[in-house]
Amino acid sequence: MKFSLKSIGSIVTAISMMTMAVGARADETPDVRLFNKFTTALQGKTIAFVPMSYGMFLTDGWAHVMKEEAARLGMKFVTRDPNWSTTAQSQAVQALIQEKPDVLVIHNLNVQLLARQIRQAQQAGIYVVQLNLVSNQISDAYVGADYRRVGREIAADLVEACSPQKGKSGKISIVQGELTNAASLQELGGAMEIFEKHPEIKIVSNQAGDYDANKSRDITQTALQQNPDLCGVYDFFDVMALGAAQAIKAAGQQGKVLLYTTGGGQRMACDSWDAGMFDRYWDTHTLQQGQDLMTTISLILQSGQKPGAVEMAVYTPVSVWTKENYSRSLCYDLPNQ
Structure with missing residues (x-):
């Protein structure tokens, strides 16, 4: 088999590049590799949240956690307030589909309202997570109580x-x-x-x-x-x-x-x-649900799966207050409330 100078040069160049790549991977410790994958998957991504309404402890608490965690992770957090209106919630979700956030978190006003738009969002390349209230249409993930x-x-x-x-x-x-x-x-x-x-x-x-x-x-x-x-x-x-x-x-x-x-x-x-x-x-532990939601979003973004390819659920912990175990330390306050 004969090789031309041109082909030999190409092979040498390819081998050099491979060697450099292998060397770079060898220098990258497992913890650094995982951290780099984590940050690459999350940084700069946008999370959009459409609750039933703001002005209630649940949605205010979830939004508080999402906003803080998004800032910590280098992500953008946007939200819309439909104020209990089914029409406004549907319109807000439709508008966000056009804006194409990376993850859409919805708190369904009822089981049927957003079913069609969940599919539309996934087809548009948007991951959809349902929070504490599930739709008749299963999405990429449900996070909430059983x-x-x-x-x-x-x-x-x-x-x-x-x-x-x-x-x-x-x-x-x-x-x-x-x-x-x-x-x-x-x-x-x-x-x-x-x-x-x-x-x-x-x-x-x-x-x-x-x-x-x-x-x-x-x-x-x-x-x-x-x-x-x-x-x-x-x-x-x-x-x-x-x-x-x-x-x-x-x-x-x-x-x-x-x-x-x-x-x-x-x-x-x-x-x-x-x-x-x-x-x-x-x-149902609102703030813990917010943390579980953000962990779920992190895993979805790192998975490499396309929106709609996976259906998962994270059923969050529920505890019971009784006269024997009650303490005011069980409750939470949000800043400035």
């Missing part, structure tokens, strides 16, 4: 606490969230799995409070009037449950009628607990 499990746990606790075998009436009132809200649907589904196995428990009221404290108060007030021996109220969200607590107190039943609820562990929850409003509290 609300079916929460529903099962609360129902099981109420079955035991309100059992006629303990001299209780077995009567329970349920105040759901919004009828097409994912968390509300999942909690109810999980709870009914338990209640349906216990005919001794009577659900005397099961209505949607739409996350409105006034509606929760009215629903609970009626349930108490119609059932003076009501044993417990299961209200799906702590801010809404303040209304149920008011109705129970006004009826002179505080400490007698149980009130179980869920929330993110903000300072208001501790204040309400200290006032005797709640008897059990399932804490």
